[in-house]
Amino acid sequence: MILDRELAGRAARGEPTAAAELLERFRPGVVRYCWAHLGSLGRGHVSPDDVAQDVCLAVFEALPRFRDRGTPFAAFVYRIAANKVADSFRAARRAAAVRPIETMQEPADDQWDPERCAVIADMSRRMLRLLDDLSDTQREIVVLRVAAGLSAEEVGEVLGKTAAAVRMAQSRALTRLRERARDQESTDEVVA
Amino acid sequence: MTTRIPFDGDHGAPMDLTTLHEDDLLLDQLGRGEEPTNSGTVAATLSQWRATLPEAGPPDDQLLAAAMAAVRRPRPPRRWVRGSTIAATALLLACGAVTAAAEHAGPGSPLWPVTQLLFHDQAEARAAADATAHAIAEARAAIGDGRFGQASRLLDDAASLVERVDDRADANRLSAEIAALRARIPAGTGETDDPDVRPPSSEAPEPPTRQLPTNPNPPPVSAPPAEPGTSPVPSQDPAPPNIIDIPSPPLVPESPILPTPDLTTTAVIPPPA
Numbered sequence: 001m002i003l004d005r006e007l008a009g010r011a012a013r014g015e016p017t018a019a020a021e022l023l024e025r026f027r028p029g030v031v032r033y034c035w036a037h038l039g040s041l042g043r044g045h046v047s048p049d050d051v052a053q054d055v056c057l058a059v060f061e062a063l064p065r066f067r068d069r070g071t072p073f074a075a076f077v078y079r080i081a082a083n084k085v086a087d088s089f090r091a092a093r094r095a096a097a098v099r100p101i102e103t104m105q106e107p108a109d110d111q112w113d114p115e116r117c118a119v120i121a122d123m124s125r126r127m128l129r130l131l132d133d134l135s136d137t138q139r140e141i142v143v144l145r146v147a148a149g150l151s152a153e154e155v156g157e158v159l160g161k162t163a164a165a166v167r168m169a170q171s172r173a174l175t176r177l178r179e180r181a182r183d184q185e186s187t188d189e190v191v192a
Numbered sequence: 193m194t195t196r197i198p199f200d201g202d203h204g205a206p207m208d209l210t211t212l213h214e215d216d217l218l219l220d221q222l223g224r225g226e227e228p229t230n231s232g233t234v235a236a237t238l239s240q241w242r243a244t245l246p247e248a249g250p251p252d253d254q255l256l257a258a259a260m261a262a263v264r265r266p267r268p269p270r271r272w273v274r275g276s277t278i279a280a281t282a283l284l285l286a287c288g289a290v291t292a293a294a295e296h297a298g299p300g301s302p303l304w305p306v307t308q309l310l311f312h313d314q315a316e317a318r319a320a321a322d323a324t325a326h327a328i329a330e331a332r333a334a335i336g337d338g339r340f341g342q343a344s345r346l347l348d349d350a351a352s353l354v355e356r357v358d359d360r361a362d363a364n365r366l367s368a369e370i371a372a373l374r375a376r377i378p379a380g381t382g383e384t385d386d387p388d389v390r391p392p393s394s395e396a397p398e399p400p401t402r403q404l405p406t407n408p409n410p411p412p413v414s415a416p417p418a419e420p421g422t423s424p425v426p427s428q429d430p431a432p433p434n435i436i437d438i439p440s441p442p443l444v445p446e447s448p449i450l451p452t453p454d455l456t457t458t459a460v461i462p463p464p465a
Contacts, residue, residue: 031248052248
């Protein structure tokens with residue numbers, strides 16, 4: 001199997017087949033990553049698919065720099081993705097602050113029907129409430145591991161940590177989530 | 193296996209290796225989109241969340257074309273390249289400005305060394321013009337004081353210097369000034385070396401008198417007093433080191449004041465008989 005780095009080098013030299021294969025490899029994770037972060041915002045503010053496409057194009061535009069720097073490819077892609085997502089969050093907040101709700105228009109999207117988008121948004125909100133108790137780093141680790149599908153080593157490269165530190169942080173995050181789930185179950189039993 | 197590993201800096205209780213391993217496997221499975229073998233509410237919720245996230249299909253031609261266009265797009269220069277370019281441009285402009293200013297600098301300017309370095313020929317010509325002008329000014333002053341000989345020599349110097357002036361207009365102007373000043377020097381006085389020569393008159397010029405320091409008590413001639421019966425023989429050595437120099441009385445006393453004997457001499461004067 002050709003390494004991501006080699007594919008990236010060939011794509012940067014303008015080989016369409018290498019670019020297509022590279023895009024096919026990293027785009028699904030980027031799309032899920034953007035949906036995991038931005039899906040809860042609702043489709044009126046920002047489209048996670050558009051952000052994912054921006055990330056892909058930014059990655060290709062920056063491919064020559066990737067060759068120069070020697071960064072692991074996953075770290076290269078998801079640092080760009082994290083910046084794009086943060087920009088989109090800020091843009092969505094600004095838009096929500098200045099635009100009345102009744103004038104919001106949801107962009108047309110043939111791929112996702114409104115019912116499915118509502119399911120994703122609801123699930124994302126529940127997950128964000130669940131992840132709300134975690135630190136920013138723990139939350140990002142869970143998103144990168146579950147949504148983007150990166151290994152502990154790749155997450156370490158994205159966040160500038162060792163794989164051991166990532167494993168320690170992810171276990172603490174899951175422990176915290178389990179405690180919270182137990183508390184929630186106890187509360188539900190008392191209410192019932 | 194429940195080996196506990198120490199706290200690594202993250203907040204919380206120490207974790208055991210089994211939990212770390214199981215959690216790592218769980219997240220690997222969730223990341224691949226597989227059903228987790230680990231049961232539990234959190235695992236189920238995370239799995240459900242992962243399943244609701246949309247899966248991107250294969251990239252279409254439009255996205256691929258946009259990606260290829262992004263790769264081929266010329267990148268803006270990096271920040272340090274931009275900074276270096278700006279600094280180099282500023283340096284070039286500064287050097288250019290100094291060079292341009294130095295081209296017209298004179299000997300009194302702070303940029304004169306740059307002019308000498310970069311515009312050597314121009315600097316020489318400009319120095320010659322300055323020296324010519326200076327000589328002409330001195331010659332004019334000398335003529336005003338009546339020192340025609342000195343003025344003539346200064347004008348000669350100016351005439352030789354003006355040949356090294358490159359600028360035609362400057363050279364012509366300086367030559368005209370030299371000619372005008374020469375015309376003011378009376379004929380016949382220009383070649384005189386005496387700087388204090390006066391305008392010609394009916395009186396004969398006095399011989400040059402050299403002002404020397406006068407000594408009120410000139411040292412006596414070192415001729416020993418003639419001894420009776422011996423004729424004075426002029427000595428080739430006027431003052432041998434071992435001869436006591438005794439002041440001799442003048443042959444014809446010019447004044448009643450006797451020469452003061454040198455107290456340092458050791459001559460023994462016999463008492464008067």
